[in-house]
Amino acid sequence: MRHIKLGNLDVSRIGLGAMGMSGVYTGHGTDDAESIRTIHRALDLGVTLIDTAEIYGPFANEELVGRAVRGRRDKVALATKFGLVSHTDGDDGVPGVADSRPANVRAAVEGSLRRLGTDYIDLYYQHRVDPNTPIEDTVGALAELVAEGKVRHIGLSEAGP
Template sequence: MKYRTLGQGLKVSAIGIGCMPMIKGGNILYGDQADPDEAIKTIHKAIDLGVTFFDTAQIYGPFSNEELVGEAIKGKRDGLVIATKFGFKIEGGVPVGADGSPENVKATAEGCLKRLGTDYIDLYYQHRVDPNVPIEETVGAMADLVKEGKIRHIGLSEAGPATLAKAAAEAPITALQSEYSLWERDVETDILPVCRDHGIGFVPYSPLGRGFLTGQIKSLNDLPENDWRRNDPRFDAKNFAANMKIVDVVSNIAAQHGLSNAQVALAWLLAQGEDIVPIPGTKRRVTMEDSIAAASVQLTQEDLDALAAAAPVGQTSGPRYGERGMAMVRL
């Protein structure tokens, strides 16, 4: 495994693991139900292969994903970088809106620590910016947690450029986690430059386009009825065929080099800068091993240019979320 450094000197494996798909049941389903035993074996195998960076969140389940990660890292905590996220009001097990209040920052941290079975959180993200709470107040409360030793690094997720700059003026920000992949490149225009101006590392989630870029999804019929992606506008029938043109180019390059589509898509992301650490979601050892092998893949400049040309910034067909989801990003 190769390693990279996010902001504030936080060293992590060049590819991390997005643990969200590992929950059984819960509020977000991708594909078939996860097998918790296989999910834990996947985390253990990843550790054996040199992965140090694992990502979860309060909202996944809610709560059950953090509990699973906590169980998996028991006795293996040393040397790992565990990231989790707060940022929502949760009532009756259902997220009901953003909450970036200092009170929620601190109360959620206590719950996360307990579920993860750890004394500290390596990287604590605000999952979504709360437009009703000044970012300085939210980040100030996170900085208090750093002083108390409960968290080691501050992160934001899906923050817009102005918010990022304000946050960085309040306290050191280690990482921004936002969607970034061949089919979602908008961060390149104004968000990545702000991150680099302030020494903030970038952690792309959904680096495989929610599985679309793997080439394994040929139509909506390949997804279970209750799969979250059936609500994704880019998977809608009117956008699906147009977006398959990106997959065709990824598939051709993969075939030329004896790689999987996932490895090509991840290698393209890694080539966008040493400050970029993608976290592909996985729940099985076989897909995890395939994805992390991308850390050693070096695409040619011709490959990189062909991929970029196939997926120009802003040209993917359809928005990346529905109306409610889009209202919560780039704030």
């Protein structure tokens, strides 16, 4: 499998998006065993980038990916997204609410780390721009997570005029 550098992150040119493996936004209607076999097969074929998000499921997709990569963490670059679940308004989070405030970014990463079963995320990126939070505030929170070693690389998934 050929690789490419995304900044300092070395990943396979082909990645695996896991969104459809957990009923997208419902967490129902999929076969976890088949999804885990699919992830294992992709890893066996040399895929090193697995993409997920806390909103997928919600939360179920990160848990699924975490189970699939257990014991193989050193062979995979985990990418996950935040910002479409508000954790500051409730303990379990409120899906579908754009929230990239620093407190929410921190709450979101802690949940993602727990669900993925890892102590760091290779690529952590904002799912969509939050029009109510200055991007500088969001990036400042992300920079703190990088400095703490919880996140290795940051990015933005969707942005438009």
